[in-house]
Amino acid sequence: MRVIIYTENMKFGGMDTFIVNLTKYWPDKNDEFFVVCNHSHPGITFLSENLPVGVNLIKHKIPVNWNFLSIYINYLPILLKKFFRKLFRYSLIPYQLYAISSIFKKYKGDVLLTVNGSYPGGETCRLASIVWRSTSNGVSIHNFHNYAEEERGILSPLERFIDQKLLKVTDHIVSVSDYCSSTMNKRKAFKSVKSIKTIPNGIELLKHNDQINFRDVYKIPKNKNILLMVSTFEERKGHEFALDALRIALNHRDDLHLLLVGSATKKEIERVQKLISDRSLSEDVTITGKIENVANSMSGADLVIIPSQDYESFALTAVEAMLNKLPIVATNIGGIPETMGENGQCGFLVDPNDPSKLSEKISYVIDNSELSNKMGANGLSRASNKFDPKKMANEYYKLTRTKS
16 A cells, blocks of 8 residues: 655654654555655655655655745735735645645555644645545545644635635544644634544654763763753743743752753744843853754753743653653643643643743752652653554554545
């Protein structure tokens, strides 16, 4: 059986890990995979290096947005800018449908799995699910990894029409958490849909053959406890919140050092550097940039923090921390509680508006080694059972053999 995995992504992250683990642990080794992705995706190198041998990576050049026109509309008021960007984006649809259809006809798949970010997320992901039915009678699965956005503005009817077409031709809609599934109620076409299936992402048990030593590489003194934050540098990830909490903690102790790991644009790095400087934390924080396979090195930290301020669908970092037997302190946002389980089991959940609580729980875990070890053991047990990549792959495999 030929399985086409179609994705559109403008950031490297959890979706790439998902695709790698899904293909690696797929139960039927006779199935053939074609991963179709926009050539501009920052995770292309990761996919090229980590997809199992025999998985075909197809990099297409279908335009996915009109960003190149930004210089011509930047002078407009923000609402008009948003309107024209959406209008330009929708004007690409006829060509995108044709180009995606050509790819499907060329590779003649039996199953389509569309891997999307938020919903609607990548426009071509929805279009891929829609156009699939004109090229194949095979099973179609539409997966999304993040929350759903509400339809707004005068283009809402077009959004609703696309949603309705998607629902009509797709056999299975799958999300990575119950939280994600619940947000689909924001979309009018989905309000009556009761069959969104939740399949948690499976994360591979870690092999430490490429582990780096944080303390040695980043010259962190031995008397400092390493707090680790792994995320993109988007504002919603909560770097400012984390820095505020660190500043509070350092008012009464001097044994903490924060590592900020993750990919970022130059502008995002500059924003966080200013936040660090404004709080006089330059000696207490290190920005490492992106570290390949950072999960393999997590055990070198003492505590993982996830200070997200807005939506968080699944919290891949939490699972990676649990697999490394590390305690976690995270904000009570989106799908994070669903991933971590009961508060206090694998770590603590705190109010995203109260940096003093984050600071308090960080100190509490650092000062209680017995509790830290217990949380680490609980995390490993939970992650190994609930987020097993073999279980995940088997669930998707069953769907490929079932039409709605």
